[in-house]
Amino acid sequence: MKETLLNLLACPDCRGEIRLAQTSDTQETEIIEGLLSCAKCENEYKIERGVPCFAELEKIEEDKVETAENFGWQWNKFTQEDKKYEEQYLGWLQPVRPEFFSDKIVLEGGCGKGRHTLLAHKWGAKEIVGIDLSSAVESAFEATKHLPNAHIIQADIFSLPLKREFDYAFSIGVLHHTPDPKRAFQSLASKVKKDGHISAWIYGKENNGWITSFVDPVRTGFTSKISQPALYQLSKIPTFGVFLASKLIYRPINKASKPIASKLFYNNYLNHLGTFGWREQHNIVFDHLVAPTAFYISKEEFETWWEEIGASDVKITWHNQNSWCGFGKTSK
Numbered sequence: 001m002k003e004t005l006l007n008l009l010a011c012p013d014c015r016g017e018i019r020l021a022q023t024s025d026t027q028e029t030e031i032i033e034g035l036l037s038c039a040k041c042e043n044e045y046k047i048e049r050g051v052p053c054f055a056e057l058e059k060i061e062e063d064k065v066e067t068a069e070n071f072g073w074q075w076n077k078f079t080q081e082d083k084k085y086e087e088q089y090l091g092w093l094q095p096v097r098p099e100f101f102s103d104k105i106v107l108e109g110g111c112g113k114g115r116h117t118l119l120a121h122k123w124g125a126k127e128i129v130g131i132d133l134s135s136a137v138e139s140a141f142e143a144t145k146h147l148p149n150a151h152i153i154q155a156d157i158f159s160l161p162l163k164r165e166f167d168y169a170f171s172i173g174v175l176h177h178t179p180d181p182k183r184a185f186q187s188l189a190s191k192v193k194k195d196g197h198i199s200a201w202i203y204g205k206e207n208n209g210w211i212t213s214f215v216d217p218v219r220t221g222f223t224s225k226i227s228q229p230a231l232y233q234l235s236k237i238p239t240f241g242v243f244l245a246s247k248l249i250y251r252p253i254n255k256a257s258k259p260i261a262s263k264l265f266y267n268n269y270l271n272h273l274g275t276f277g278w279r280e281q282h283n284i285v286f287d288h289l290v291a292p293t294a295f296y297i298s299k300e301e302f303e304t305w306w307e308e309i310g311a312s313d314v315k316i317t318w319h320n321q322n323s324w325c326g327f328g329k330t331s332k
C-alpha cells in the first residue's frame, strides 16, 4: 500500500479518517505489513502482503465469500494475456474511450487480478483504486505495485472504505455476482463526486432464457460446488463444443453471409467468442459455471438503477445481444 492512498480512505463503519498506525515492513514506497486505524471509532485494519484489508471475511455472508474465492482461484489460474483484451474491455465500457481516463481519479469495483487497473493506468488515470473481496487482490497488487498511481484494496463492495472523491467508477462483470446487484451499484456510485461518471457491465436477462433454464440449475446445483481444479478439467468438455462451433460454424458463416448467420442460435455472442483462442474460451466457460450467485438483469430493471441514483445522460447499450453496458453522469 502506498501512503498516498490514505487521502482516499475512510472508515467503512463510521466514515472517520484512516491513519497509518504502524508499519513493520516497507519496500521503497510500498507498505508491505502494517496497521491502519480509524481516528474516530478506533477500528483497526491490517495491511498484509502489501494490501490493506477492510473486509472481515468471517463477518461477511458465506455466499459472498464463496463467490469471491471461486473467482479468486480462477483469476490466479487463468493468467494468459489475450491481445484482444483491450478491445474487449472497451466493448464493455462503451461509449467510453481511453482518453476519457485522462487525469481522473478512478475506482474499479471488483478488480480481480488487476487487468483493468493496468489499462486505467495506461490510459492516463491520475489515481486508480481497485477493490476486490477475493484473494486475487494479491495478484492484482503484484501486477500493479510498480505503478505510482495504482492502489489495490481488499474490501466488500457493499461497505467501501473510501471517501466520495472519485471522478469515475466502473464495474465490469461483477455486480451480477453479488447478492444484491442494484445495491452494489448504488454503493459504488456513492463514491463518485457530483458530475462524475459511472460505467457498469452486467449480464442481460434478454436472450439468456436458455442459460437461466438449462445452465443455471447445473451451475447452482453442481459446478459451483465442486472443487475449482475439478471444474477446470470438467469445463474443458463444454468448451470443446463451444470452440468447435464458434470456429467451424459461426465464424465461417458470419464471414460468408450475415443474413444466414443472423438466424443461428445466439449468433452475436458465439461469433464474438470465435475471435478468441482456446484459453480465453475455456476461461469464459469456466466463469459461467463457477459462480454460486449470478443474476440476469433486464434492460428495464437496469434503467431503474440509473434513475434511482439520479444519473443523467445515461446511455445503455446492448452488448453482443446478451448483456448490458451502462454509462451515465452522477448528478446528485
Ligand SMILES: [Zn+2]
Binding pocket: 011, 012, 013, 014, 015, 016, 038, 039, 040, 041, 042, 043
Ligand atoms: Zn471508524
